[in-house]
Amino acid sequence: MRRITLPRMGYSYIGFRAVFDALGHEFVEPPPITKRTIDLGVKYAPEFACFPFKITLGSLIEALSTGKVDTIITAGGIGPCRYGFYGVMYEKILKEELGFDFDFILLDPPIKPYGNMKKVWDIVLKWKGELSWREFILRLTKGFKLAWRKLKKVEDLEALILKKRAWVKDISKVEDLFNEAIRKINLSMDLDEVDAIYKEAKDSIEAIPDDRGDVLKVGIVGEIYTILEPFSNLNTERLLNERGVEIERSVWTTEFIEYNVFPGLPFPLKQMVGWKGKDDIVKYSKPFLNEFVGGHGRESVAHTVMFKERGFDGVVHILPFSCMPEVVARGILERVGRELDFPILSLSFDEFTGEAGLITRIEAFIDLLRMRRRMAA
Amino acid sequence: MRVYLGIDIGSVSTKLVAMSDSYEVLSAVYLRTAGRPIAALLEGLRMVEKDIGNAEVCGVGTTGSARFLASVVSGADLVKNEITAHAVAAIHELPDVKTVFEIGGQDSKIIIIREGVVVDFAMNTICAAGTGSFLDHQAQRLGIEIERFGEYALKSKNPVRIAGRCTVFAESDMIHKQQMGYSIEDIIAGLCEALVRNYLANVAKGKDLKPPYVFQGGVAANLGIRKAFEKEIGFPVYVPKYFHVMGALGMAILVKRYVEEEGIKTSFRGFRIVEDRFTSKSFECSHCPNGCEVVVIYRGSEPLACWGDRCGRWQDKFGRGSVVGELKEVA
Numbered sequence: 001m002r003r004i005t006l007p008r009m010g011y012s013y014i015g016f017r018a019v020f021d022a023l024g025h026e027f028v029e030p031p032p033i034t035k036r037t038i039d040l041g042v043k044y045a046p047e048f049a050c051f052p053f054k055i056t057l058g059s060l061i062e063a064l065s066t067g068k069v070d071t072i073i074t075a076g077g078i079g080p081c082r083y084g085f086y087g088v089m090y091e092k093i094l095k096e097e098l099g100f101d102f103d104f105i106l107l108d109p110p111i112k113p114y115g116n117m118k119k120v121w122d123i124v125l126k127w128k129g130e131l132s133w134r135e136f137i138l139r140l141t142k143g144f145k146l147a148w149r150k151l152k153k154v155e156d157l158e159a160l161i162l163k164k165r166a167w168v169k170d171i172s173k174v175e176d177l178f179n180e181a182i183r184k185i186n187l188s189m190d191l192d193e194v195d196a197i198y199k200e201a202k203d204s205i206e207a208i209p210d211d212r213g214d215v216l217k218v219g220i221v222g223e224i225y226t227i228l229e230p231f232s233n234l235n236t237e238r239l240l241n242e243r244g245v246e247i248e249r250s251v252w253t254t255e256f257i258e259y260n261v262f263p264g265l266p267f268p269l270k271q272m273v274g275w276k277g278k279d280d281i282v283k284y285s286k287p288f289l290n291e292f293v294g295g296h297g298r299e300s301v302a303h304t305v306m307f308k309e310r311g312f313d314g315v316v317h318i319l320p321f322s323c324m325p326e327v328v329a330r331g332i333l334e335r336v337g338r339e340l341d342f343p344i345l346s347l348s349f350d351e352f353t354g355e356a357g358l359i360t361r362i363e364a365f366i367d368l369l370r371m372r373r374r375m376a377a
Numbered sequence: 378m379r380v381y382l383g384i385d386i387g388s389v390s391t392k393l394v395a396m397s398d399s400y401e402v403l404s405a406v407y408l409r410t411a412g413r414p415i416a417a418l419l420e421g422l423r424m425v426e427k428d429i430g431n432a433e434v435c436g437v438g439t440t441g442s443a444r445f446l447a448s449v450v451s452g453a454d455l456v457k458n459e460i461t462a463h464a465v466a467a468i469h470e471l472p473d474v475k476t477v478f479e480i481g482g483q484d485s486k487i488i489i490i491r492e493g494v495v496v497d498f499a500m501n502t503i504c505a506a507g508t509g510s511f512l513d514h515q516a517q518r519l520g521i522e523i524e525r526f527g528e529y530a531l532k533s534k535n536p537v538r539i540a541g542r543c544t545v546f547a548e549s550d551m552i553h554k555q556q557m558g559y560s561i562e563d564i565i566a567g568l569c570e571a572l573v574r575n576y577l578a579n580v581a582k583g584k585d586l587k588p589p590y591v592f593q594g595g596v597a598a599n600l601g602i603r604k605a606f607e608k609e610i611g612f613p614v615y616v617p618k619y620f621h622v623m624g625a626l627g628m629a630i631l632v633k634r635y636v637e638e639e640g641i642k643t644s645f646r647g648f649r650i651v652e653d654r655f656t657s658k659s660f661e662c663s664h665c666p667n668g669c670e671v672v673v674i675y676r677g678s679e680p681l682a683c684w685g686d687r688c689g690r691w692q693d694k695f696g697r698g699s700v701v702g703e704l705k706e707v708a
Contacts, residue, residue: 032665035666035668235687331583356442359458360500361460363457363458363461364458364461365498367458368498371495372494
């Protein structure tokens with residue numbers, strides 16, 4: 001049995017927990033991201049590393065410091081941007097610089113022309129542990145199924161509160177119901193139970209009467225980590241919600257997994273999981289951006305255009321300071337905004353970002369959107 | 378007479394405007410915040426009261442980085458970000474304005490307006506190069522009053538080229554040019570041009586600049602910067618009469634509209650508050666490793682508001698009145 005943890009990113013740990021619990025390993029939940037996490041990451045990461053790297057490094061240091069962890073699992077062995085360095089960097093800093101002793105499992109996209117089958121095999125053996133092959137396959141299947149369902153349901157609830165919070169004055173009621181449901185889903189080991197918890201939470205959140213009007217609709221695009229981990233963006237989504245703006249995210253953990261795993265699957269399997277490819281991204285990012293620029297740069301552009309077509313009031317673009325793909329996207333989004341007459345606010349975050357400037361920008365952006373609505377009416 | 382009060386408390390300066398029902402500015406106060414926003418606000422109110430006598434204040438609006446603090450202390454009806462406030466004032470001054478340059482003490486903004494509506498804006502993000510406090514600092518270093526900075530710049534025939542990318546480089550480059558023997562006038566004019574270039578390259582990057590241009594904020598007083606803008610963009614730049622208090626003027630206009638539209642009675646605490654003792658205390662919350670520094674504002678011993686907690690633990694409960702007791706103990 002291993003005691004496993006991984007860097008925290010939003011609620012993704014819920015999925016990993018389901019898999020490792022099913023395999024009989026002990027999953028150590030990464031502690032919530034706090035200022036201390038960021039301080040630790042900033043202290044030990046290279047100064048010019050990405051902000052998400054600093055946060056996740058801090059998160060791993062906190063988890064290792066508890067002494068309850070012997071294995072770290074993380075993605076980021078190859079990557080479309082500096083993310084590709086995360087794995088090696090974690091290992092180097094945590095082992096060589098800080099002297100932690102642990103087993104490091106790096107998850108690469110499994111099957112690619114340059115993929116290393118030997119590595120995949122080693123990981124399988126580590127996860128299998130003492131289990132018989134039959135038992136391992138059964139548990140793994142069950143674990144993945146449960147993890148996927150949990151992640152999907154948690155994301156559905158997140159999507160729900162990102163809308164609902166904009167419509168009610170006392171958002172703590174919505175958040176209490178949400179947090180309780182997340183806690184229960186995380187602990188549940190049964191597919192039907194997960195569905196039931198989801199249904200109950202969804203119904204009771206939807207039943208809260210709306211007591212605000214004139215709600216704006218804004219789409220979120222940008223870098224996945226900074227979007228999914230609220231602490232890293234100073235809770236921008238909540239700041240928007242509180243000011244009467246409902247939000248739709250364009251990036252999610254499950255989608256990230258699909259994008260990274262499904263394209264590598266052999267053809268029949270691709271059909272089975274219903275992978276449709278990235279045709280829409282390619283289509284909608286034209287003619288503004290016709291190349292892959294790393295990370296989610298192209299997605300940011302395409303989703304912005306899609307939000308415009310769907311009649312949203314505007315888009316908020318969230319990126320970590322110095323994130324190469326998103327910096328490219330930001331430049332292009334300025335043109336998208338001008339040509340499509342569509343308001344876009346780019347917000348970049350790092351350990352120095354101050355809340356005062358952020359709130360000023362957000363409020364000015366909301367004023368701008370409301371004014372446009374009034375003029376259009 | 379009905380009067381509307383706009384308050385703009387920035388990092389460097391505190392601005393107050395009292396405006397009549399017919400949009401006439403009755404009082405415009407500009408003073409240094411000097412790190413004590415509450416004291417500056419009370420001092421400002423005292424000065425406004427002198428100007429307007431016993432006219433009836435029908436609405437108060439606050440903006441600037443201390444807008445929440447100012448709102449709590451004064452009992453404001455409307456709190457707005459400084460971008461909207463500045464845009465409203467600029468549109469009021471010049472209804473067909475298309476571009477607003479605003480340079481204040483710590484930040485600089487650009488606001489793009491089309492047909493009287495804000496369509497785009499930006500604020501400086503990282504570097505304070507080109508903002509008022511930097512100019513202040515350089516004036517001090519050169520032993521020139523900041524008020525006469527522009528005068529010197531206009532005397533220059535041959536502005537030197539100064540690296541304006543960042544304050545540190547600009548300063549060392551300036552010293553270098555001084556030591557090389559360039560005249561003070563040429564250096565100051567060069568600095569003005571460098572700051573304008575820096576502003577246009579960073580804050581205004583990618584923005585659709587179109588005339589007419591309005592230039593406001595404390596730095597607009599500086600003739601050298603004004604001239605550098607005109608040289609760089611090739612159009613005249615209009616500086617409104619109340620350029621130094623535009624944020625406060627914008628708030629006075631906004632709160633007038635707001636009070637009239639909603640038909641509300643102002644919650645202004647009255648000028649007598651200048652006699653009260655307002656204090657702020659802060660403590661480190663120990664409920665999680667964030668260790669947020671929570672600030673509580675008191676009037677006498679009564680807590681008025683609190684903020685600074687990331688999770689909202691203190692703010693939310695304060696809203697429901699359940700932590701007031703706890704906060705009293707902290708005091």
